[in-house]
Amino acid sequence: MKIIALPIKYGTVRLHVDKGSRWTLIEHSILWQICRENSSARSLSRSSAMPYRLIIEILSRLMKAGWAEAREIKGEVLFSGTESGQEAVKQTDLPRILNPVDRIAKFVLEGYTGGCFRYNDFGQVVSKSRLSHLQESNEILVLESPSHQVYAETADLLEVLLQDEETFKKFGEEQARISDKYCLLNIRSEVIHGLPASASEKLRKLVQSAQKSSTEQRKSPIDVFDKTTVTEISEGINYISARLDLSDALIIGGPAHLNAVRIALEKAEEFVVIHSTFVNPVTFDLLYDNFRNAYERGVRIQILWGQGSPGDRKGSTSAAVRQCEDLLRNKSGGASIVNFEYFSTGSHAKILAYDLPSGHMACVVGSCNWLSSSFDSLECSLRVRDPAIVAPILRYLTELSRPYPGGTSPLTGALVARTLRLKGAPYPHGTKVRMALITGGQHNLVVQAARDHAQENIFVFSHRLGDGARNLICLPLSAAANERKLTIDIYYSKDDRNHESPSAPISSSVKLHSCREPRVHAKCLSWDLSSLLVTSQNLCSADPPDEAHFSELGILVECSPLALEASQQLKGSLLEFD
Numbered sequence: 001m002k003i004i005a006l007p008i009k010y011g012t013v014r015l016h017v018d019k020g021s022r023w024t025l026i027e028h029s030i031l032w033q034i035c036r037e038n039s040s041a042r043s044l045s046r047s048s049a050m051p052y053r054l055i056i057e058i059l060s061r062l063m064k065a066g067w068a069e070a071r072e073i074k075g076e077v078l079f080s081g082t083e084s085g086q087e088a089v090k091q092t093d094l095p096r097i098l099n100p101v102d103r104i105a106k107f108v109l110e111g112y113t114g115g116c117f118r119y120n121d122f123g124q125v126v127s128k129s130r131l132s133h134l135q136e137s138n139e140i141l142v143l144e145s146p147s148h149q150v151y152a153e154t155a156d157l158l159e160v161l162l163q164d165e166e167t168f169k170k171f172g173e174e175q176a177r178i179s180d181k182y183c184l185l186n187i188r189s190e191v192i193h194g195l196p197a198s199a200s201e202k203l204r205k206l207v208q209s210a211q212k213s214s215t216e217q218r219k220s221p222i223d224v225f226d227k228t229t230v231t232e233i234s235e236g237i238n239y240i241s242a243r244l245d246l247s248d249a250l251i252i253g254g255p256a257h258l259n260a261v262r263i264a265l266e267k268a269e270e271f272v273v274i275h276s277t278f279v280n281p282v283t284f285d286l287l288y289d290n291f292r293n294a295y296e297r298g299v300r301i302q303i304l305w306g307q308g309s310p311g312d313r314k315g316s317t318s319a320a321v322r323q324c325e326d327l328l329r330n331k332s333g334g335a336s337i338v339n340f341e342y343f344s345t346g347s348h349a350k351i352l353a354y355d356l357p358s359g360h361m362a363c364v365v366g367s368c369n370w371l372s373s374s375f376d377s378l379e380c381s382l383r384v385r386d387p388a389i390v391a392p393i394l395r396y397l398t399e400l401s402r403p404y405p406g407g408t409s410p411l412t413g414a415l416v417a418r419t420l421r422l423k424g425a426p427y428p429h430g431t432k433v434r435m436a437l438i439t440g441g442q443h444n445l446v447v448q449a450a451r452d453h454a455q456e457n458i459f460v461f462s463h464r465l466g467d468g469a470r471n472l473i474c475l476p477l478s479a480a481a482n483e484r485k486l487t488i489d490i491y492y493s494k495d496d497r498n499h500e501s502p503s504a505p506i507s508s509s510v511k512l513h514s515c516r517e518p519r520v521h522a523k524c525l526s527w528d529l530s531s532l533l534v535t536s537q538n539l540c541s542a543d544p545p546d547e548a549h550f551s552e553l554g555i556l557v558e559c560s561p562l563a564l565e566a567s568q569q570l571k572g573s574l575l576e577f578d
Helices: 023-038 041-048 052-063 083-090 126-135 152-162 203-216 222-229 254-265 281-287 286-296 316-332 387-400 410-422 440-453 468-486 560-575
Strands: 003-020 068-073 077-083 099-110 115-116 124-126 140-142 166-171 175-190 190-195 239-244 249-250 271-276 300-305 341-345 351-355 361-366 380-384 431-439 459-460 486-493 508-514 524-527 533-534 552-556
Touching: 003 152, 003 203, 023 052, 023 077, 041 052, 041 077, 099 152, 099 175, 099 387, 099 560, 115 152, 124 126, 124 190, 126 140, 126 175, 152 387, 152 410, 166 410, 175 203, 175 254, 190 203, 203 316, 239 271, 249 254, 249 524, 254 271, 254 286, 254 351, 254 361, 254 380, 271 387, 271 410, 271 440, 281 286, 281 316, 281 440, 286 300, 286 316, 286 361, 300 316, 300 410, 316 341, 361 387, 361 533, 361 552, 380 387, 380 533, 380 552, 387 410, 387 431, 431 440, 440 468, 440 524, 440 533, 440 552, 459 468, 468 486, 468 508, 486 560, 533 560
Parallel strands: 003 140, 271 300, 300 341, 459 486, 486 508
Antiparallel strands: 003 099, 003 166, 003 175, 068 077, 099 115, 124 175, 175 190, 239 431, 249 380, 271 351, 351 361, 361 380, 431 552, 459 524, 524 533, 533 552
């Protein structure tokens, strides 16, 4: 029997949680009875046909919660509901009594398939020095560590670490500690011993293949892993079913985006998060009254920023952030009415997220740099409220809020708590459609989908037209145009092509529209007026690699009325300038 050493990342993180068990229907019934009339433990036992000792335990717990009290009346101890018990018993479920708990949680990450587990779910975990010692007397197949960086999304981590009856509050101030270790596995009768029961089938097959290639074919076991080292971001477009409020889902035009950010600050109950690639003091001055009004209502406003302009020196956006902070403090008499993160996320995504009085959250994703725009360009964004799509967007924001892989910030914890709160929540409003969150390199998959499925027409809006447009957009789409006689239109404002040494000409099947007024800043793609991608990526110039998961963000929607409305509004805004 050969031992296999699987490289893993072992980590610890401090969790602050509220813990409290749920009340049973029996406990609720006992409280209802004693709130209705004074009752002895004996009478409750007789009427409920439950053991006397169990009744005493239930009453003790209700008294500890402050909902029941005992009085001696005519030599008999009777129980009755307190004032708070009278209020609690009216609720559908008795409210949990939560106790704050501060604990260290241990976890394990494996980089081949991106798995995240509790430490106790593994068999034997050893350090590198201990592994070397074991190799002196045992034949151990040591698998090579993945070359890429390994970390877990925060929401996935907490989903693993939170115990029953725990509600996440925040992470400890100290950062998570990560170290390299090895999990010792062995295979008997094709069964892998030492892996958690929740390990993916893909990981199990990879371990078996590595063991087989080592023993039978005498190849390096890492040869097997090199082909599929980690779940690729671009494995496919993962559609979900969600509801969309078509009446206000689409936001087109600069003024409409200014109105959208003002609505967010006006309607938010407690929480607004804005991720803008750039920041500009002029925009903060424009939105000052909205920031101030939200702050005075107790709304916490969190600002995340992505990067500086191309060619800017390092730190230029950081300097702009400080200018914005100074402007707000000067106008507000020194108050910090918004909270800036001190680090750049490095992302080009544009996201606006805020909570609603209904308990749901709304997210706006698209092309608008909320905190640097002059709101006079042609922009396009999508507003969503269904938790089925909002929760993944919040997970994306959660990762942007981490100052470095594995690190956390107070905003990280707040976003995770809200994401977990939304999980599985129903949303009865709007039209049910298929949609997908599109990140980084997945945008290439959307172009391929348009190429493969379009039957009549394709239109693309991109702020920039670069030398890469030929390979990114034009060649794939013109191949489909030649095959199926499609009409393909590309609208742009900024031509970044190198005209001194021009690249190969763009296909004659693609019609280019250079638009000067209003400036096109929208980034979207649609085919057959049925599918619509609204995104932050300049589709005709940017080409993020597959691993740049958090570089761009868009939403792909299969909805004919929405795609038709986008086409009419976007093209209609440009007719006189074409």
